[in-house]
Amino acid sequence: MYEYDLIVVGAGPYGRSIAAHATAAGLRLRLLGRRTRRAADGRTVTAVRPYGRDGFEVVTEDGESLRTRTVVLALGPARFTELPSDAGEFRRVAAHRDRFRAAHPALFRRLPTVVRLLLTDHENTGTDRVTLLSMPVRRRLSRTPDAPPWVDTRFESAHPGLFFAGLLTAAFFGPAIRSAHGAEFTARRVLRGVHRRLGRRQR
Template sequence: MVDSVVDVLVVGAGPYGLSVAAHLKGRGVQTRIIGVPMRFWQENMPEGMFLKSEPFASSLGSPRPGGGFDDYTSGWRAGRPIPLGTFLAYGRWFADRLVPETEPDRVTAVERSGTGYTVTLSTGETVAARAVVMAVGVGGFAHVPDEFAGLPAELASHPVAHRDLGRFAGQDVAVVGAGQSALETAALLAESGAYPCVLARTTRLAWNAVPDASLSLVRGPRSGLGRGWRTWLWSERPSTVRFLPERTRRRIVRTTMPPAGAWWLRERLADVPVRLGQHVTEVAAHAGRVVIQTRDHEGQVSRVEADHAITATGYVCDLDRVGVLSPEIRRTVHTRHGYPVLDAGFQSSLPGLYFAGLTAALSFGPVMRFVHGSDFAAARIATHIARTNPSRPMPRVPAQARP
């Protein structure tokens, strides 16, 4: 027996979940969105962090004018980094204005049923939904290299495990990676009194240039993913990615915006040791510390000992890690390389089951890894649902069955 019914249930209240719910509401679709607005950003991003994206590329998807980041901040200038707290406040402001009905619960299970899907909430309520939108964010896809996977949490972790890096004050911390997450984590650690050391496979750190809003036919237009004609295409016309061969799409997702640090971060790492060209070959725990063995491109072996290792090695989509989906759904939905296969409306092979955010990257390209892609995804999903799942009378739930 179910306790309530709804046309669409959105799982997750991050940038993509809020954007999808706002667009659905704008089309008059009966919608429930489950989750605390911006919770992952609040609980799993480090204090003192700044967004790498520019103001124009940091807006959630609004179905009407007035919901963008610039509308909240009244002219945040280009090139000025956005503090995490400011972005959190903007996301909550967006939710209050456009999706005030957000429910601060958790979804514990999504199962198929005769009328669509049955969703169980942490309150114990069961909801019958004609369509479900999975906007679960990136947290569940945090990637830890195999070499570190066997270590206990007190010796190795991913950046998403740390809201307060001050806990490492006075400790040696090895930071593995060469992208923004690794470099900013190292800077924040040093500023918190820790002694970080960056280990990177690349032989040279890459740094993003100071933003330039001028037009340039040679360098190409500016977009949410940077500057360049191809970058503009993947950023502003993500529907074109679907028409490319799968191998090309995988390469685009992997290589667009490769690991690099923001220009404003460079001087903050001046006193942080950085060891380049280091490939991790072996990791072990010894006497309460982590011992990391590396080999450089000339074959020279080195060893680093630390009190803790933080593997800032990104996120890898794997639908099997979305535990709220029933085993039957995970077994049935078509996937490629861990990603669900989606149609032009972000719908999976199971009618009425949609995916937004990182899980849509193989179908719609690298912009789905960033906030900038939320408006396109939300508009497409809302349009598809409104056209293919028009509201129809659903079975009434007896009053005594409602919570």
């Protein structure tokens, strides 16, 4: 029924890191995204929607339908908003504004929600911008459309089996997630969540 255990949408540093961990764990994986290396499928994903009892259908720009148990959306800032011309400097300043928050995303996640939101700069990354998801799914992700999608400690959203990585999760894990610095931390946590969703023990 499902061709894949995991499809990762986005071939930037977060997507590639998650894909590497999933491959090492022996999962049936597909990596899709424009910023590709040879291991990635360069097609754009146009839709991600629920399929079956607990899976997803991922549709590519040429109409191919892929079925998977879990999905990670590792979408970069280009999908949501324009960055300043010196985007590299922008990311460096954001990541180093507070060394504690940047170095300890797990501790940042434990702060009360109100405190985390006050400490995080919003960059127009609300769930209403994730247009490849159907509207019913988007409505489940956060209380308001302009807020980032809620994720648990394993980066799983309020929709079971749907995970987020990268910029969209900065409100929950802090400045480290604004740059490639947080990719390894994210990949390890996401893989734990995927294994739990698949009913497997992590190797």
